[in-house]
Amino acid sequence: MKILIQPQKAGTYKILYFDGRNTRGSGFVELSDTPRGPRPTRYRVKWGQKREYRHTPSKEFVAQLRESEVLMTQKDMPFETFLADFQVRAGSVRVCRMCLLDDKVTELSDQNMVQFGKGERICMDCGRRELRREVAHIGRLGRDGIAHLENLLDQFRNLDRVLSMLQPDKVSMAAALFDKLEPHPVMTTAPLDELPLPRQFKESCGVTRLMPAQQLAVEAGLLFGKDLLVVAATASGKTFIGEMAGLKNYIEGRGRTLFLVPLVALANQKYERFTERYSKLARTGLLTGVSRLNLPETRKVADRNPQAPILVGTYEGVDNMIRRGEKMKNIATVIIDEVQMLEDRDRGHRLDGMIARLKYLCPQAQFLYLSATIGSPRVLAKKLNCTLVQYDERPVGLERYLIFCERKQKIPTIKQMTTEEYKRTSTKGFRGQTIIFTNARARCHTIAEALGQRAAAYHAGLTAKERRDVESRFLGGKLMAVVTTAALGAGVDFPASQVIFDALAMGREWLSVQEFNQMAGRAGRPDFHDLGRVVILAEPGGSYSRESPGTEEEIAIRLLKGQMEEVAPVHDIEASSEEYVANAVACDGEEAEINRISGMMVGSMEPVLPDLVAHRLVEKRGTKLVMTPLARVMAEHFIGLERLLEIIRLTKVMTDPVEIIAELESEDVQKEKKDPRAKGTPPAVPQRAPAQVSGQKQKRRAKR
Numbered sequence: 047m048k049i050l051i052q053p054q055k056a057g058t059y060k061i062l063y064f065d066g067r068n069t070r071g072s073g074f075v076e077l078s079d080t081p082r083g084p085r086p087t088r089y090r091v092k093w094g095q096k097r098e099y100r101h102t103p104s105k106e107f108v109a110q111l112r113e114s115e116v117l118m119t120q121k122d123m124p125f126e127t128f129l130a131d132f133q134v135r136a137g138s139v140r141v142c143r144m145c146l147l148d149d150k151v152t153e154l155s156d157q158n159m160v161q162f163g164k165g166e167r168i169c170m171d172c173g174r175r176e177l178r179r180e181v182a183h184i185g186r187l188g189r190d191g192i193a194h195l196e197n198l199l200d201q202f203r204n205l206d207r208v209l210s211m212l213q214p215d216k217v218s219m220a221a222a223l224f225d226k227l228e229p230h231p232v233m234t235t236a237p238l239d240e241l242p243l244p245r246q247f248k249e250s251c252g253v254t255r256l257m258p259a260q261q262l263a264v265e266a267g268l269l270f271g272k273d274l275l276v277v278a279a280t281a282s283g284k285t286f287i288g289e290m291a292g293l294k295n296y297i298e299g300r301g302r303t304l305f306l307v308p309l310v311a312l313a314n315q316k317y318e319r320f321t322e323r324y325s326k327l328a329r330t331g332l333l334t335g336v337s338r339l340n341l342p343e344t345r346k347v348a349d350r351n352p353q354a355p356i357l358v359g360t361y362e363g364v365d366n367m368i369r370r371g372e373k374m375k376n377i378a379t380v381i382i383d384e385v386q387m388l389e390d391r392d393r394g395h396r397l398d399g400m401i402a403r404l405k406y407l408c409p410q411a412q413f414l415y416l417s418a419t420i421g422s423p424r425v426l427a428k429k430l431n432c433t434l435v436q437y438d439e440r441p442v443g444l445e446r447y448l449i450f451c452e453r454k455q456k457i458p459t460i461k462q463m464t465t466e467e468y469k470r471t472s473t474k475g476f477r478g479q480t481i482i483f484t485n486a487r488a489r490c491h492t493i494a495e496a497l498g499q500r501a502a503a504y505h506a507g508l509t510a511k512e513r514r515d516v517e518s519r520f521l522g523g524k525l526m527a528v529v530t531t532a533a534l535g536a537g538v539d540f541p542a543s544q545v546i547f548d549a550l551a552m553g554r555e556w557l558s559v560q561e562f563n564q565m566a567g568r569a570g571r572p573d574f575h576d577l578g579r580v581v582i583l584a585e586p587g588g589s590y591s592r593e594s595p596g597t598e599e600e601i602a603i604r605l606l607k608g609q610m611e612e613v614a615p616v617h618d619i620e621a622s623s624e625e626y627v628a629n630a631v632a633c634d635g636e637e638a639e640i641n642r643i644s645g646m647m648v649g650s651m652e653p654v655l656p657d658l659v660a661h662r663l664v665e666k667r668g669t670k671l672v673m674t675p676l677a678r679v680m681a682e683h684f685i686g687l688e689r690l691l692e693i694i695r696l697t698k699v700m701t702d703p704v705e706i707i708a709e710l711e712s713e714d715v716q717k718e719k720k721d722p723r724a725k726g727t728p729p730a731v732p733q734r735a736p737a738q739v740s741g742q743k744q745k746r747r748a749k750r
Contacts, residue, residue, distance in 0.1 A: 048115045050141065050151055053122045061091070063110070064151045072149045073099060075107055077124055084128040108132055119146075142169035144176075162205045173205050180209055187586045191450065191599035212450050212586075222447040222581075224606050230439030235261040242269055243290060244297040246327055251293075257283035259437040260290070266435045269294060273413045273432035275385070277423045279440050280567040281541070284416040285316070288381035289323075291412055296328055296355050301378030301411070304404070305358045308384050308393070310334045311506070311513050315539060316383075317358045321349075324356065333359035333367070361393065362684070365400040368407065369628050369681045377408040385415040386560055388426075388613050388648055395621035395649060396684065401430075402646040403632040406639070419563040421610030429613075429648045442570035444578040448602055451583040456548055457496045459583060464497060467544045467579070468526035476574045478543040479520065480527040483565055485549035485590060490529045493548060501527040532557060532565065544579040545569040549598075554591035556601050559608035582606070615649035620686030622652040627673065627681040630664070635671040657687060 047070065050062040057078070063071040073091030077084045089107045090099035116129065116136040129136050140154040143166065152158070152169040160173035168176070174196055181187050181195065198208045198221070207221045235256040238248055241264065256264065259278035266274055268291055276284055292303030305320070307313050313334050320330040331354025352367060368374060382401060388394045405413065415430060417423075427434035451459055460482060467478035484490055490503035502516045502525055519525045520540055528540060532552040545568055550557050557565075570578020582605075588598035596604075617625065625647070626640065633639035644651050655671075658664045663677040673681075680690055692713070696706045 047113075048117060048151075049111060050117050050119065050139070051122075051125060051136070052119045052141075052146060053125070057124070059122075059125060060146070061107075062146070062149060062151055063093075063114075069149050069151060070094070073102075075104070077128060083131050084124040086128070140167065142167070142172055144168050144172040160199065160203050160205050168205075170200070173199055176205060177208065181212070187450070188597045188600040190603045191584075191586060191597075194448070194599075194603050211448075219447060222449045224446045224448045226446070227440055227444040229441060229443040233258045233261065236264070241290075243294055246297060247290070247293045250324055250327055251286070251289065252323060253286060257286075258439070258441075259283055259435070260287055262437055263287045263435045264290075266433050268414075271295075271412045273430070274435050275415045275417075275423060275427040275430060275432050276435045277417050277420050278435075278437040280418045280564075281571045281573075282418075282437060282441075284418075285319075285383070288379070288383070288414050288416065289320075291414060292356065292379040292381060293324065293327060295378040295412065301376045302354070303356045303379040303381070304364065304374075304377055305356065305381045306361055306364055306383060306400075307358070308361055308387050308397075309506070310360055310510075312383070312539075313358050313360050313363075314510060314514070315517070320356050320358060328355035330354055330356040330358060333357060333363040361387070361397050361400055365396060365403075365628070366682065366684075368400065368403050369631055369684075371631055374404065374407045377404075377411050379412050379414070380404055380408060381414045381416065383416045384564075385426075386417045386420045386564065386613070388615060389421075389558070389560060394615050395617045395625055398615060398617070398647045398649050399625035399628055401648075402643050403629060405646050406629075406632055406643045418567050419560050419610065420613060421560060422612035426613045426648070440570070440578075441572040442575055442578050444566075444570055444580065446566070446580045446582075446606060448582050448584060448606065450586050450599055453585050453588065456583045456585070457493055460493060460546055460548060461497055463544070463546060463581060464501070464527040468500070470543070472543070472574060472576045474574055474576075476541075476543075477523050477526075478575070479523070479525065479541070480544040480546055481540055481542040481568055482527055482529040482546045482548055483532050484529060485532055485551040485553060487531060489548070490531060493529045494527075497527055497529075500525055501529060504528045504530045506531075532561070540568065541571040541574045542568055543570060543575040543577070544581065547580075547582045547602075549590070550582065550584065550601050550605065551590040551594075555594050556590075556596060557605065558610075559605055560610045562605040562608075563610065613648065617647075617649045617651050619652045619654060619657070620688045623654040623658065623687035624680060624684060625651065626654050626658070627663070627677050630671055630673055631678065631681045635664075635673060637666075637669055637671055640671065654687065661687070661691065663687075663690075 047063055047065055050064065052060040052062070054060055057076055059075050059077070061073045061075055062069055071091055071093040073089065075086050076088040078087040086104035086107055089102050089104045091102050092099045111129070111132065111134045116134055117139040118125070118136050119139065119141055126136065142152040142154060145152040152171070154167055154169060158170045159167050160170055162168045162173065162176065177195055177199055178192065181192055195208055195211065198211065199205060202208060202221065210218065210221055235258060237255045238253055259276065259282040263274055263276055266272060268274060268287060276287055278284055288305060292305065295301060296303055305316055307316060313332060317330055317332040324330065329349060329351070331349050331351045333350065333352055387397050404411070413432060415432065420426060423434055423436055449459065464480040464482070467480050470478040472478070482493060484493060487505045487507050490505055494501045494503040502519065504513060504516045516525070516528060520528055532549070545566055550562070552561065566580040569580050582602045584599040584602040586597065586599050626644065629640045629643040632643060658677065659666060663674055663680070665672045676690065679685065692710065693706065696709055700706050700709070
């Protein structure tokens with residue numbers, strides 16, 4: 047048995063009798079000065095589970111001291127003198143003070159010790175207990191958030207440092223560091239002169255040596271017509287992979303190049319890049335959808351010829367041509383940028399169908415699929431019938447930080463971090479700049495205005511001229527930050543050193559691991575920066591929708607730890623019917639060919655033909671399906687069966703087109719409230735009051 051001596055107030059000592067961590071008894075003893083020296087005068091003890099202390103002769107205490115190993119929590123001259131007089135030797139030990147309050151003995155070591163307060167040390171168990179007690183005051187931190195703080199406590203062994211995570215005004219970046227992705231040494235690559243590329247291309251492209259991902263693509267057969275899925279980090283040179291194949295095929299007479307992207311802003315940027323580089327080799331055209339063709343700010347800027355040798359377009363812009371019956375002749379190279387959009391809940395089925403239709407219409411073309419982040423890329427490569435080229439290493443290190451932050455504290459924290467980042471200059475001579483992702487356009491402007499003149503909002507609601515102005519100012523280093531919506535996470539190329547997440551939602555739905563990694567990967571560019579930083583400001587208990595489970599700090603940890611899932615979309619009846627009629631247009635209604643195109647899609651389709659026939663949208667005539675004008679409207683205007691039937695129903699009770707559109711919009715909002723993942727429903731529609739209904743409209747509804 048061991049006896050632990052803990053000095054209390056002057057002349058009083060707490061005594062614990064223990065064996066290992068099991069306390070067998072406890073008591074108190076008082077020392078008084080006598081002519082012979084300090085001696086015990088009052089000794090009280092209780093054993094086992096007894097509640098009351100029993101006064102005991104002090105000679106029993108002395109006997110117990112002589113029979114046991116005596117340990118002292120700190121030096122105390124009177125007690126040490128008393129022990130020496132009775133020839134009792136005592137050692138010293140560090141124990142957890144908080145355990146002693148519960149009559150428990152926990153010896154402290156470097157493995158189980160936590161710093162708490164000014165110089166105090168407690169055990170890990172008590173540290174976790176104190177952490178939970180402090181977190182309980184917040185009342186909204188979820189299980190994952192608490193587990194993360196406990197992991198930090200185990201890592202830092204400093205309770206105050208971990209608790210500062212809950213106070214952004216006091217948090218240090220070292221305490222907020224979640225993990226760090228180390229940079230990888232750049233592999234040896236070939237100079238461009240050694241590659242079998244046309245001389246004119248080498249003179250125009252402005253590149254002298256390949257980057258690693260480009261080298262791997264060349265080794266996989268890029269310049270010999272191989273179809274490739276290229277998965278590599280942002281700024282790894284994926285666009286140039288498409289340029290090499292596309293321009294080589296065009297110059298050598300095989301045909302034109304299609305370069306397809308998900309966003310108008312990104313299409314504009316690629317168009318300007320290709321026009322600047324290759325205007326002497328080939329004309330570049332821009333196709334971003336019918337609704338954009340006659341905008342004043344773009345009418346005189348872009349070449350809109352859909353037959354241009356290099357055609358840059360959005361998915362929907364090019365797909366609309368196919369849905370209207372364009373056969374896409376003389377295409378030698380098709381580049382699908384941001385192919386991870388196959389998993390997008392609203393547009394994924396359209397990208398899936400467009401790829402299949404292009405494969406059918408351009409069977410000799412070389413297909414290149416580009417992505418920075420994608421789940422199970424080998425499986426997707428097999429589904430796309432192409433070769434995988436994967437380069438996981440980052441040429442620039444990436445630090446990822448997690449800070450728990452109340453919503454009202456987010457903007458001041460963002461302002462501080464963007465200002466500090468802008469003061470830094472990399473060894474390449476570039477200032478630190480920040481991309482701030484949030485979940486709504488209005489929030490973009492709120493944050494940008496709070497940051498001042500060196501920040502700007504950037505989203506699809508701006509005009510093309512306004513977006514180009516922001517892009518040029520950012521590229522010129524005149525802006526310290528752009529504030530954008532999560533929807534542009536896979537979009538425009540902003541060379542930022544820091545990415546801050548003001549929100550982890552896209553509209554009212556949480557980001558997926560794939561979307562998050564895509565956005566976070568935009569931090570740190572090899573030609574600009576020495577290090578990339580990703581900062582998540584997670585609101586404890588924060589949520590954007592009752593239908594989306596989880597709280598922001600829980601989602602943050604899942605995203606940081608998460609693994610991306612396999613790209614395996616399942617297209618519902620609405621999506622399947624839309625793609626089926628689009629496939630029918632592409633092959634002039636031959637049923638066997640429609641099924642062949644559908645079979646080339648990555649996702650699974652619902653059997654929709656019986657429904658289309660039942661509603662007299664298509665008619666079977668032998669091996670061919672004859673489409674009605676309404677079926678062609680479905681294809682050309684990206685409408686599924688359910689939505690078309692609703693439109694038909696509304697036209698029977700309403701005559702004003704504006705009223706019909708308002709009704710459809712209202713139904714979309716209601717549908718989204720019930721099912722935020724509903725296909726065809728914009729994910730970022732804000733909640734709003736219903737529109738005023740005219741008396742005439744009320745009468746129509748009453749008749750229905």
